[in-house]
Every structure is written in C-alpha cells, then in structure tokens.
Amino acid sequence: MAKHRGRGFATIEYPTGMNQNGDPSQAWIKLKPDGRVDVFSGTVDIGQGSKTVHTQIVADTLGVPYDWVTMDNTNTDSSAVCTGTFASRGTFIGGNAVRLAAERVRERILDIASKELEIDPSDLEIADGEVLAKGSPQKKIGVADVAGAATYNYGELISGSSTALKPFADVDDATGQVEIEPHSAISYAACVADVEVDDETGEVTVLKMVQVYDVGRAINPLLVEGQIEGGAIMGLGLGLLENSYPYYPSVDHRGGEFGAYLGPAFADLPELDNVIIENPSADGPFGAKAIGEMANNAQPPAIANAIHDAVGVWVTEMPATPDRVLAALKAKAEPRRDGKRVIFDEQLSVRTVSSNGGEGYWGVEP
Amino acid sequence: MKAVGARLPRYDGVGHVTGRTRFVDDVRVGKTLWVKALRSPHHHAAITRLDVSKAAAMPGVHAIVTHEDIPRNVYGHLEALGVPGDEPLLAAEDVRYLGQPIAAVAAESEAAAQAAVEAIEVSYEEKPALFDIRKALDPDAPQIHHWGNVYPHYGSYNHRRVRKGNIDWAFEKADVIVEGVYRPQAIEQLPLETQVCTVVPEPDGRLTVYSCTQAMYFSMGVVAAHLQWPLNRLKFVGGTVGGGFGGKVDTATDTICCLLALKARRPVKWRWTREEEMLCSSTRAPWHIELADAVTSDGWILGRRTLTIHDAGAYARFSPYGLTKHAFHHSGAYTIPNLRFDGFVAFTNRVPTTAMRGFGVTSVSFAVETHLNRVAEAIGMDPWELRLKNANRVGDTTGNGVTLKDPSTVPVTLAAAERVGIELPAEYRAMTSDPRGGDLLPEHLAAQQNLSELNGGGH
Numbered sequence A: 001m002a003k004h005r006g007r008g009f010a011t012i013e014y015p016t017g018m019n020q021n022g023d024p025s026q027a028w029i030k031l032k033p034d035g036r037v038d039v040f041s042g043t044v045d046i047g048q049g050s051k052t053v054h055t056q057i058v059a060d061t062l063g064v065p066y067d068w069v070t071m072d073n074t075n076t077d078s079s080a081v082c083t084g085t086f087a088s089r090g091t092f093i094g095g096n097a098v099r100l101a102a103e104r105v106r107e108r109i110l111d112i113a114s115k116e117l118e119i120d121p122s123d124l125e126i127a128d129g130e131v132l133a134k135g136s137p138q139k140k141i142g143v144a145d146v147a148g149a150a151t152y153n154y155g156e157l158i159s160g161s162s163t164a165l166k167p168f169a170d171v172d173d174a175t176g177q178v179e180i181e182p183h184s185a186i187s188y189a190a191c192v193a194d195v196e197v198d199d200e201t202g203e204v205t206v207l208k209m210v211q212v213y214d215v216g217r218a219i220n221p222l223l224v225e226g227q228i229e230g231g232a233i234m235g236l237g238l239g240l241l242e243n244s245y246p247y248y249p250s251v252d253h254r255g256g257e258f259g260a261y262l263g264p265a266f267a268d269l270p271e272l273d274n275v276i277i278e279n280p281s282a283d284g285p286f287g288a289k290a291i292g293e294m295a296n297n298a299q300p301p302a303i304a305n306a307i308h309d310a311v312g313v314w315v316t317e318m319p320a321t322p323d324r325v326l327a328a329l330k331a332k333a334e335p336r337r338d339g340k341r342v343i344f345d346e347q348l349s350v351r352t353v354s355s356n357g358g359e360g361y362w363g364v365e366p
Numbered sequence B: 001m002k003a004v005g006a007r008l009p010r011y012d013g014v015g016h017v018t019g020r021t022r023f024v025d026d027v028r029v030g031k032t033l034w035v036k037a038l039r040s041p042h043h044h045a046a047i048t049r050l051d052v053s054k055a056a057a058m059p060g061v062h063a064i065v066t067h068e069d070i071p072r073n074v075y076g077h078l079e080a081l082g083v084p085g086d087e088p089l090l091a092a093e094d095v096r097y098l099g100q101p102i103a104a105v106a107a108e109s110e111a112a113a114q115a116a117v118e119a120i121e122v123s124y125e126e127k128p129a130l131f132d133i134r135k136a137l138d139p140d141a142p143q144i145h146h147w148g149n150v151y152p153h154y155g156s157y158n159h160r161r162v163r164k165g166n167i168d169w170a171f172e173k174a175d176v177i178v179e180g181v182y183r184p185q186a187i188e189q190l191p192l193e194t195q196v197c198t199v200v201p202e203p204d205g206r207l208t209v210y211s212c213t214q215a216m217y218f219s220m221g222v223v224a225a226h227l228q229w230p231l232n233r234l235k236f237v238g239g240t241v242g243g244g245f246g247g248k249v250d251t252a253t254d255t256i257c258c259l260l261a262l263k264a265r266r267p268v269k270w271r272w273t274r275e276e277e278m279l280c281s282s283t284r285a286p287w288h289i290e291l292a293d294a295v296t297s298d299g300w301i302l303g304r305r306t307l308t309i310h311d312a313g314a315y316a317r318f319s320p321y322g323l324t325k326h327a328f329h330h331s332g333a334y335t336i337p338n339l340r341f342d343g344f345v346a347f348t349n350r351v352p353t354t355a356m357r358g359f360g361v362t363s364v365s366f367a368v369e370t371h372l373n374r375v376a377e378a379i380g381m382d383p384w385e386l387r388l389k390n391a392n393r394v395g396d397t398t399g400n401g402v403t404l405k406d407p408s409t410v411p412v413t414l415a416a417a418e419r420v421g422i423e424l425p426a427e428y429r430a431m432t433s434d435p436r437g438g439d440l441l442p443e444h445l446a447a448q449q450n451l452s453e454l455n456g457g458g459h
Helices: A050-062 A090-117 A143-152 A221-241 A299-311 A322-331 B013-017 B110-119 B167-173 B216-227 B254-264 B274-280 B319-328 B361-379 B383-390 B409-419 B443-454
Strands: A003-015 A025-031 A037-041 A069-072 A124-127 A130-133 A136-142 A159-164 A186-198 A204-214 A271-277 A336-338 A341-343 B033-039 B045-051 B061-065 B101-107 B121-126 B160-164 B176-182 B196-201 B207-211 B234-237 B268-271 B287-295 B301-313 B338-347
Touching: A003 A299, A003 B361, A003 B383, A003 B409, A025 A090, A025 A143, A037 A050, A037 A090, A050 A069, A050 A090, A090 A124, A090 A130, A090 A136, A090 A143, A090 A159, A130 A143, A136 A143, A186 A299, A186 B409, A204 A221, A204 A299, A204 B409, A221 A271, A221 A299, A271 B409, A299 A322, A299 B361, B033 B110, B033 B254, B045 B101, B061 B110, B061 B254, B101 B110, B101 B254, B160 B319, B167 B287, B167 B301, B167 B338, B176 B361, B196 B254, B207 B216, B207 B254, B216 B234, B216 B254, B254 B268, B287 B361, B301 B319, B301 B361, B319 B338, B319 B361, B361 B383, B383 B409
Parallel strands: A037 A069, A204 A271, A341 B176, B033 B268, B207 B234, B301 B338
Antiparallel strands: A003 A186, A025 A037, A025 A159, A124 A130, A130 A136, A186 A204, A336 A341, B033 B101, B045 B121, B061 B101, B160 B338, B176 B287, B196 B207, B196 B268, B287 B301
C-alpha cells in the first residue's frame, strides 16, 4: 500500500462564437457633453469580466482614459441585440461590436475636431483624451471640448453603432462539411497535471497543474488568469469529484443540496502555474481569441493520463472517484487484442450493453 | 494603447464580494406575490387528471397557470436554427422527467403558494422509463419521446455525420487500431444564485422582467414566442448573474412569471430552492463516446471512427447544437485525414441537459486526449511526440473542411513541455505551426492537401 506520483498532459482546441455563426452582437456608444463615454451593449457579465474587457477595448479604440468609459448592459430597452453570453463569444464577438462602434464614434470626434482646429481629419489622432495634429502635437483640442462643441455649437450627438456578425454556415448533413468557417478564431491550450494516487483508498490528489493558453491577445491578463485558474478548478471537479448521477445511468441518489454533492473546494486547490501565449487572431479585437469555455476542458484528460502514469490503470468513466480507481486497480484490465486491433473498455461499449449489439447506432449507412 | 493589456481589476468585483451588487434576488417591488410550481413526482407518466379549482379558491392565491393558459406552450429554444420545438413550458399530456413543471401558483406568501400547489388535484398513469442511452434504440426499449428515442432532424438523418477522406483505406493501411470507450458525466451547474425572476406588470401594459438570464435578447425572444407578443411589450433587466455556466441560457422562470403576473395583475417572484436548483434545473450532459484510431507504427493517425451518443434527458433543448459542435471538433487539435463520425442525441427520462462551459467539446477533449495516450502506449511512442507529429498546422484542413489559419497546437504543447522540463528530441523542439513539408508531409497527407488546394482550399 503506497502513494504513487504520476504526470499526464493534454492539448486541446476550442472555437470562438456560436457553432455555425449567425449570432450577432450589437453595440452603440454616445458621448456626454464633457466627452465621457456611454457604451450600451447587451452582453451579460456572468462573472468573467466582460464589462471590464469591453471598457478597455472602447477606451483604447477611442484614445480616451479607461475611467472615462461607462458600460451599460442592464436592459433591453437601452441595449441593442446581444445573442448571449455563451459559446465563448463575449471578448471576441461582443468585443468586436464595441470596437466597431467606437471606431465610428472616433470618426465623428475627428470630424468635429477638424472643424475646430481647421486641420483635415486624416491628419489628426486621439490620445489620452486629446485630439492632436499628427506631427504637431501642440495643435490640439480635448475630446471634452469636442463633445461640448458638438452638443452646444453644432447641435449634434456624437454617437456610433455597429454589429459583429459572421454569416450562418450551412452544413452538408450527409458529410458534415461546411462551405464557410463555422466559427471565429480557434484557441489552443495545454495542461500538465501532476497527481498522487493512494492505492489503498483510491484517492487521487492533484498536486500541480501547469497550463498554457494561446489567447491571441490578453486584453486583460489578470482576467485571463482568472479564467485559467477558475477553469482549472472546474476541470478538476469534472475529472475527480462531481457527478449529478453517482450511479449513472441510474437516477438514484442524486444530491439535492450542496452537502450531498462533491464540488471542488479550496482544499482541492493544487499549485497552479499559468502561461499565456499571444498568437494574434487576424479578426479578433486587438488580436484576441476566446478563453472562457475551454478553460475546463484540458484538465480531465490530463488527470486521467496522470493516474495511468501513476498506477497503470485507465479510468475512462468520469469522474475518477476512489471507488472507480480501486475497481480499476483490482481488475488490472488489459486490452483485448484481435489481429492489429487493441480493444479497451469492451464492458462499457454499446456492443456489450445493448440487447442487439447497438444495431440502431452502428448500422447507419456508411 | 493603455487599457488593453493592462492588469485592470474587474470594476464590479468589489461590489460582488462585499454584497453591494444588486442581483435579481435583491430587487424589491411592493405587493409582490410568490410563485411555487407543481412538479412531476414521476420519471415518466401520463397526466390523467388535472384540476386546479380547489387550489385556486385557497386564501392568498391570486393566480394559477397550466398549459391551457399559454398562447404557445411548445417553443423550441433553437427554432431559429431549424431545430423544431418539443418541450412544453408546462406539461400537458405527459411528464417525462421527475420535477417537470405542470402548474404554477402565485400567492401572497411562499407558504400559501406551496399549500395551493399541494391542493392541486392531479392523477398520473405511470409509464416505463429509459435511462441508459446505449439501450435507447433497442427493440425492447420503452418509447419515451414523440420523435422516437433519438433526435431525428439532422436533415434526413437521425444522427450528425462527418465523412472525410477514405476511412476504409485508413483502417486497412493501419498497423494498429486502438479502440476505447469514454463516458464523461453529468455535473451540476451549481450557481450560488438559484434560478430566480421577478416580473412587474407596468401601468402601460408592458412587463418588466428582472432576469438572471445569460442572454437577455435570447430569453426575451423565448418569452415573446410563448406569449405571442411583439418584443416592445417586454423589457428585460439583467446583465449581472450570480453564476451562469450555461444553465442560465435556459429560460427557466421568466415565461411562467410573465404569465402569472398578467393573470394576477401583480408583480410576482419565483426563486428556486437549492433543492429545485439541483434536482430540476438542467445539468451538463452525460456523453458516451467510442473511438477507434487507425495508426501507423511510426505514429501517424491515418483515420478515426467515432460513435457518440449524447444524453439529452427528456427534451432536446440545445442538445442537437451541442452534438454538432462536438462533431466539428472530434479530431481535437490534430490533423486526421480520414474520418467517419456518427453522433446521436438520445432521449432519456432525466432532467433535460443543456449548455455548460465547453458545450459539446469538453466531452470530446476528454475522449480524444485520453485515447491518444492509449494510442501512444500501443505503438510504443512518446505521447508528446505523437501529438506534435499530428498537430494542426497552418493550411491543414479540419474534419469539416475548414482550412486552418492560425493553429497553436505546436506552440502550446512545446511551451508546456518546456515549462515542466520534458526533454524532447531536437527535431520536435524545432517544430512550428508552419505548413507541413518534408518528413511531416507524408504521402497520405500530401494527397489530401493537394485536393484541398484544387478545391479552392482556404476559406
């Protein structure tokens, strides 16, 4: 009886935006008379920090300080369409919507500034809340003064709106092939998990996870790390702990309260080492790709592979609970070999469990 | 460029952790009634009698709704994407899972609402239930869904298909075929904020919906469809969610609250108990995945055959979408030239499953990445090298025919190896995402790339 260390890893990919596209996000932006910026976007912040990320994108697109920008995502009367916060679309698609709207607002600011400074808009730029003549930065006007002039002299509301939308991608139902890319940028990640397996109790402890994410461009590295670490804990729960149906497929013994359900807690937190890689996307805001959902995908297989490395057994029913690990240790199952076939998990297969060998599933046309 | 790239704290973070953020449950409106639901006590049954008259006459009860009160009871969340509706908002003839809502009451207090729920007269005739998706198409399986036991609307097919290259050639040519079965489980969404909604009927005839939805416009569309209303009669207020990992894309409470608010002419609030949240709200889906990889002894993955069965629970919800996404990513971060994938959405008598972080792909990532280590072991190859050799590269085509522009399998894998001190041979350390050539463009991949170029390639 002993504790055994093991290491496993996994490399994964994940798409941005709704599968097959067709999922618009719209945004509109207006300037107050003092140049402060109101952004209206329907993107719901489910805790990932999209309001903060969108604010950063707008501030830099306009060239104004971050704290000038206010984000209103509170209701459907003032906000335009956002298909929703899912499919890892907040930073990329919602972010592109606010970026494109901000670009239009920027054009309007430059037009009004051009009249005030009597300089062609193409010779102007905006930085730190001021419109400056390129090459002669002493010729300048504050964005606040531009907004004031628009409001009180020109009778104009400086505003801009836009939509981020990729057209729907049809799928050939016979072959699964598409004519256009059915998603936006694909993100990639790798996770290395170090575990300790107790061969007496079957308990698996994750000691450390090293995780590498290519997010294109980290708009906010702090929030990216939040996603990486939060996702790691969800992935650990998936890999080792959580199960709505402890005796699946049976529905017996479901937990109806926190205390009857094993979710990950701080006691389960391993050492985490995060690495962010920036391989920019051609069409994401400032090169960003998504990270939201993929952040809990790499840990379960990395843990399963680490368990095998530690004690030589495969647990392919998730999660790898102590009873499953002990059962696997007891069985020490070897794959069946049939010619060049190496066949694992026969006892789990539809071929074994179905009363007719799973003919309805296996018998479809080639 | 100042804000982008900066480590700025979430500007709503302090409010969240000091309890000052206003979530839906913090909204207080005078004269609000409380909502409770009658839920099915059976996994599968016919409703033979439903009489709410005694309950409606109880003290403090202002309104009760059943399927008869709903202008459009069956509306599919994905009808816009061509997935027909199958789930009633309130059960009419059959109940197909334990906890399925049948009627809802609005009353002066939660206790009065619960007492009225218990006074609703309802009779059932139990039917056999199905729980194991592997047996859903067995000749003796109970029939549990009017579409049959699997979702039948992938065009003319009852399964999502991917066909690429020549799968028979791959399996014939292979030195080793590795087969395995992977079964990712259902888990709870487990938000701290249970499903909750307050609806206020406004003097101008509109409804204000304080919603915990992850998708205000989406949920507004769902409510409008059930009510058969134009969008301008609804105002959704939300944008801040106390935990939504996919489950709050289901419009679980909003529509019923709207119906009760209209009938009672009073604001109503429905806040699920923790028990309801855990037993009646949707889970992540369980999946069953059988992989067979055809590989050469020097580590080329020539082909993959896949059978996937997705446990949708009692109704389709987003499952047909999730399976398609799963199909599109079943080759993982690797280039596999010959594929045959058949995926089914099977119905069972459990709570409908729904979107959750990684929808459709979390499951296949587990299967693929665990399977690759078995493949590596079977051919005696290092699992890092196996992955790097077959990694996606610029110009490779995915299973569904997309030409990759900016893949990162190689850089993330190499960075992870370096970070933990794995010493790879120089030829692997030198790899990049650049287009294949030389030893990394064997005949079987070159043939397909040429074909892709002939067909116009890069989308």
